[in-house]
Amino acid sequence: MKYLILLYASKPELPEPGTAEFGQMMTEWAVAKQAMSDAGVLIECSPLQPPSASTTVRVRGGETLVTDGPAAEIKEVFGGLTLIECDGLDDALKWAATLPTARDGKVEVRPLIQTGGPA
Amino acid sequence: MAVAVAARLSGDLDAAEDAAQEACALALEKWPADGMPANPGAWLAGVARHKALDRVRRESARPGKEAAAARELAAGGYRGVAAPGCAAEARPPDGDADELGLIFMCCHPALDQAARVALTMRSVCGIATADIAAAFLVPEPTMAQRIVRAKRKIIAAGIRMTVPAPGDLPGRLAAVLRVIYLVFNAGYLASSGPALVRRELCEQAVSLARAVTALLPGEPEAAGLLALLLLTDARREARIGEAGDLVLLADQDRSLWDRAAISEGELLLEWALRAGCPGPYQVHAAIAACHSCAASAGETDWRQIAALYGELLRYEPTAVTEANRAVAVAMADGPEAGLRLLASLRTDPRLTRWPQFHIARAELLTRAGRRAEAAEAYDAALKLAMPAPERAHVKRRRGAL
Numbered sequence: 253m254k255y256l257i258l259l260y261a262s263k264p265e266l267p268e269p270g271t272a273e274f275g276q277m278m279t280e281w282a283v284a285k286q287a288m289s290d291a292g293v294l295i296e297c298s299p300l301q302p303p304s305a306s307t308t309v310r311v312r313g314g315e316t317l318v319t320d321g322p323a324a325e326i327k328e329v330f331g332g333l334t335l336i337e338c339d340g341l342d343d344a345l346k347w348a349a350t351l352p353t354a355r356d357g358k359v360e361v362r363p364l365i366q367t368g369g370p371a
Numbered sequence: 372m373a374v375a376v377a378a379r380l381s382g383d384l385d386a387a388e389d390a391a392q393e394a395c396a397l398a399l400e401k402w403p404a405d406g407m408p409a410n411p412g413a414w415l416a417g418v419a420r421h422k423a424l425d426r427v428r429r430e431s432a433r434p435g436k437e438a439a440a441a442r443e444l445a446a447g448g449y450r451g452v453a454a455p456g457c458a459a460e461a462r463p464p465d466g467d468a469d470e471l472g473l474i475f476m477c478c479h480p481a482l483d484q485a486a487r488v489a490l491t492m493r494s495v496c497g498i499a500t501a502d503i504a505a506a507f508l509v510p511e512p513t514m515a516q517r518i519v520r521a522k523r524k525i526i527a528a529g530i531r532m533t534v535p536a537p538g539d540l541p542g543r544l545a546a547v548l549r550v551i552y553l554v555f556n557a558g559y560l561a562s563s564g565p566a567l568v569r570r571e572l573c574e575q576a577v578s579l580a581r582a583v584t585a586l587l588p589g590e591p592e593a594a595g596l597l598a599l600l601l602l603t604d605a606r607r608e609a610r611i612g613e614a615g616d617l618v619l620l621a622d623q624d625r626s627l628w629d630r631a632a633i634s635e636g637e638l639l640l641e642w643a644l645r646a647g648c649p650g651p652y653q654v655h656a657a658i659a660a661c662h663s664c665a666a667s668a669g670e671t672d673w674r675q676i677a678a679l680y681g682e683l684l685r686y687e688p689t690a691v692t693e694a695n696r697a698v699a700v701a702m703a704d705g706p707e708a709g710l711r712l713l714a715s716l717r718t719d720p721r722l723t724r725w726p727q728f729h730i731a732r733a734e735l736l737t738r739a740g741r742r743a744e745a746a747e748a749y750d751a752a753l754k755l756a757m758p759a760p761e762r763a764h765v766k767r768r769r770g771a772l
Binding site for chain 1: 479481527528529530531533535539
């Protein structure tokens with residue numbers, strides 16, 4: 253099954269590149285990604301630009317409405333995503349717990365609806 | 372358990388419940404004519420398994436699933452080793468791992484706590500939705516909705532019917548034991564519903580605890596929970612008087628206690644404690660054992676019980692535990708000592724919403740000869756919701772002042 257892990261950071265801004273904090277974050281992510289990759293479950297893992305770079309699109313009555321900002325205002329910052337494919341929820345939860353964001357923010361595990369052939 | 376075996380094979384709870392129902396229907400048809408099989412549980416599980424297998428074969432558009440089902444059938448099952456003192460109950464041999472997997476699935480922490488209890492009662496114990504709704508005082512459609520939602524999440528989220536890996540077991544087992552404990556309490560403390568259903572809930576909880584203990588013999592907390600349920604359930608007949616009124620522990624006719632259940636519970640507890648890995652259920656069971664081994668209420672070792680509640684505070688640091696400890700201290704050292712401990716808890720709103728807190732205070736105040744305050748405490752209890760037999764009891768005590 254495929255699971256999307258949504259990464260909700262506690263802070264809106266990433267650490268400044270070049271700082272020790274930034275280096276540590278990069279190392280932690282490299283370790284987490286390598287482990288998922290070695291286990292053959294990793295499909296995609298990317299940080300997102302901040303919500304301020306977000307644009308929301310709606311089409312109503314054939315008219316496209318474009319607004320600045322994210323679709324929903326939430327306290328946490330939806331800051332990245334990880335897509336994995338593994339056997340079931342227990343495995344997915346185990347991988348979710350290895351992600352650095354789980355330690356200071358939180359991560360949400362959402363299964364993808366399976367389309368097409370056998371999973 | 373027929374549902375577990377069938378669910379394992381078809382990977383679908385609804386289909387499994389259907390298969391189990393078909394098996395029961397067949398049993399109703401066959402048993403009167405052919406006689407009851409030696410092991411009815413195994414017979415039902417076997418029939419349900421075949422029905423489920425048929426279904427899997429019919430839906431063989433999913434070849435991977437069928438192959439997995441066939442592999443599981445071929446591999447046979449995990450065999451649990453019964454814990455010492457645990458009655459050897461005939462279980463279908465390859466039902467064990469299935470049953471345990473089903474329990475862990477229904478009690479998965481990714482499900483809402485209330486849904487775990489409801490789903491376990493429905494899918495593991497086979498209790499009718501209407502009866503589950505009655506036990507938790509919610510309308511039947513609400514309960515049906517809760518169960519359906521939980522099943523949908525299991526399928527959509529990919530919650531598997533497996534026993535967790537050893538590393539995940541402690542946390543997952545705690546969730547399972549909690550559900551079993553809640554099922555038992557729903558039966559034991561039921562405030563409404565027919566008496567028969569309440570008894571069924573207690574028996575189902577005991578049977579679940581027995582299965583988990585037998586399948587995970589290295590887990591003293593599972594044995595501790597089974598011991599607690601057996602020791603508590605042993606007092607069931609003595610707890611309700613002839614008029615359906617509640618009889619307090621101190622006033623119970625101890626000859627009505629189920630001695631076989633008590634000795635089994637005590638043996639299990641002893642065995643669990645020897646593992647040297649204590650936990651809340653073992654402590655609760657030890658408290659229950661202090662009551663069961665006292666020949667009369669007057670011979671109860673309250674000092675030991677007070678110490679055990681002190682120990683319990685390490686696991687359950689709640690006001691309810693504090694209040695129970697205060698009552699035990701009062702029994703050992705006199706009502707004023709207990710009242711002093713209770714006084715420090717009187718501002719805790721979680722406790723003052725709990726009728727037992729006021730009842731305990733009222734009893735201690737009565738014993739201390741402080742009648743006016745005792746009457747006030749009884750009145751505070753009567754303002755809160757409680758089961759009818761308990762309410763009648765409190766009114767009687769209030770009247771006797």
